[in-house]
Amino acid sequence: MAFVALFGIGSTNFHATIGTPNGDFVSDVSSEPTQPHRLETQLLERLEEMQSLRSLDAVAISAPGLVDAEAGHIRKFDTPAGDLIEHIDLRTPIESRFDLPVYLENDCTASALGEWYFGRREDHDSLIHLTFGTGIGGGVVDRGHPLRGESAQAGEFGLLSVAPESELSSTGVTGAWEAFCSGRGIPEYVAHRLETDDEWSADESVFTRRVAEDAELSAPVVFEDAKSGDAFAQSCLAQISRYNAAGVGTLCNAFNPGLVTLGGGVALNNEEWLLEGLERHLEEFCFVDQPTLALSPLGENIGLYGALGTYRDRTGRQPGVEVPQSASSTTD
Structure with missing residues (x-):
């Protein structure tokens, strides 16, 4: 052994x-x-x-x-x-x-x-794992073979552009998925939206007051305020859910996985929100058969x-x- x-x-x-x-x-x-x-x-x-x-x-x-x-x-x-x-x-x-x-x-x-070896693959021949952490990344294993790319740099899925018209970027990629939906990107996105969206710039919600007072802004704060009923935080998370579906749908169309597993701090701490958002919007972006979506065990x-x-x-x-x-x- x-x-x-x-x-x-x-x-x-x-x-x-x-x-x-x-x-x-x-x-x-x-x-x-x-x-x-x-x-x-x-x-x-x-x-x-x-x-x-x-x-x-x-x-x-x-x-x-x-x-x-x-x-x-x-x-x-x-x-x-x-x-x-x-x-x-x-x-x-x-x-x-x-x-x-x-x-x-x-x-x-x-x-x-x-x-592939230790998770919930069961009888699927092709799977994608996505990690929603500080950034967003992932990997594909098809029939036991990991897809690494020409120089083993495949899997930078967080750099898929889900909003190319946006001013936000990550590592130089305009509109990158992780600029909106990762642990680091979520607070940056909501702060940017508050500054640029006239509909909310004069809002007096708990969340917007927090930002105006320069209080610490983080992904957990956004989720906490949304659960407390803050309309602006809820609106931001609704849009983030759609960006997530655009990212996952793009990957599904490219790789046709039977299973997509989700991990990382953002996913593990907000499982219901993440899965509900994907299930609500994925059909808009996915042409191939939709895969099974599940949190990693x-x-x-x-x-x-x-x-x-x-x-x-x-x-x-x-x-x-x-x-x-x-x-x-x-x-x-």
């Missing part, structure tokens, strides 16, 4: 555990803030602790940004603050210090592999299952597995 050190690295949170190829976690999941500017050191420190618990056979890493899986490098890492860190070498320091093989994959492609540990799915994919391990019991437990 192989023991694999698993790292699910997000822009915000850094999760780690030890797993086996059949989907079992054999150590507690540790969680801490991601430290982008010392990511190599952070990995080595956690790996040292894990090596003291088990004799490890490999290291598998799910990481955000543009990833060079063959070289074991993160080419571009986008931090929550919007900083872009270029070239983070993870393989060389790990191999030099621990003499272990390293399997690295973009977090969204890895998450799709996690869904892997929860906030999907990055770890993604790392393990990456290991399975790269090593060709294909043991029959069911959704592991640990999939329903989340740690943050």
